Amino acid sequence: MESLGDVLKRMPSGRDALQQADSMLQKLLADPLVEKLRAKHPELDVDTIRLNLNRVYQHVKEYRVCSNCPGLDNCPNDFEGHYTMLSCETIAGQVQLDDRRVPCKKLLARQRENQIRGRIRSFYVDERALEQGYSAEEILFNDTERLKAAGQVMEYIGRTKEEGLQKQGLFLSGSFGTGKTFLMCYMLHELAKEGYTGAIVYMPDFVEDLKALMHEPGKLKETVDLMKDTDLLVFDDMGAENLNPWVRDHVLGAILNYRMNRKPTFYTSNYDLDMLEQHFSFTNKEGEELHKGRRLMDRVRPFVDTVVVTGHNKRGGRS
Incomplete structure (x- = not known):
């Protein structure tokens, strides 16, 4: 699954670009991972997701990769052995979506094994x-x-x-x-x-x-x-x-x-x-x-x- 930036680069400009971006938003909103995220954070509205489209897309993309892990040495994620974790909080009435890189279980196991050795x-x-x-x-x-x-x-x-x-x-x-x-x-x-x-x-x-x-x-x-x-x-x-x-x-x-x-x-x-x-x-x-x-x-x-x-x-x- 390619990056959102690569997807957007192929999009035409003007009205068609807006339509395709909206289409991508709708696909993300229908994705079970995003539905699960919104169920956990009811305050996460569509506008916030639209403003953080890249973060949400990255989260979904990397989760899919991890679900079918090709092995740590072949990890295609941006940061090997890490995936994007999303968190949501409300500050001064404003909903904010944050992302952070989290090490996967395979990386943690390798790090522990290296520590043991x-x-x-x-x-x-x-x-x-x-x-x-x-x-x-x-x-x-x-x-x-x-x-x-x-x-x-x-x-x-x-x-x-x-x-x-x-x-x-x-x-x-x-x-x-x-x-x-x-x-x-x-x-x-x-x-x-x-x-x-x-x-x-x-x-x-x-x-x-x-x-x-x-x-x-x-x-x-x-x-x-x-x-x-x-x-x-x-x-x-x-x-x-x-x-x-x-x-x-x-x-x-x-x-x-x-x-x-x-x-x-x-x-x-x-x-x-x-x-x-x-x-x-x-x-x-x-x-x-x-x-x-x-x-x-x-x-x-x-x-x-x-x-x-x-x-x-x-x-x-x-x-």
């Missing part, structure tokens, strides 16, 4: 994992072998919503491609709706990047502080990284030491806790250091509940 930081994890927005039913029933693990994660989400931020995190262990990362992304998204901030860190790439950050102390401090302070921190694929003593003792150790008894930390791993301790006890530079591996695990093991994730390998498809 803005609470979650991703380090080296595919952003699509945070954007898929699966329903609780899909989480629970996509893979019945994963049902118990999914239920434990859902229970944790519910407990946090009811009681507030927990001090205890989760340790998700299982074989490749069973959906551990996916479950953690779902948890971050659901709790971001409640206002919690979160970060998910893919450990193999993060550890490699830390080696470069050694020479950028300001950036390193900013990254470590973010991981200390975020409400929910997920270390993804823990145990797959190539550790060195500095990363283990001065970066991971500092982050976990700060968070324990304050904020929950979460892990996904192909290892169980005992195997992870062995991994922490060996570095590519120092060889075997059992006491340092055990010291780091003392900041992990007491502060997580273990969730064993079983199921089919879903790599290359939806999790």
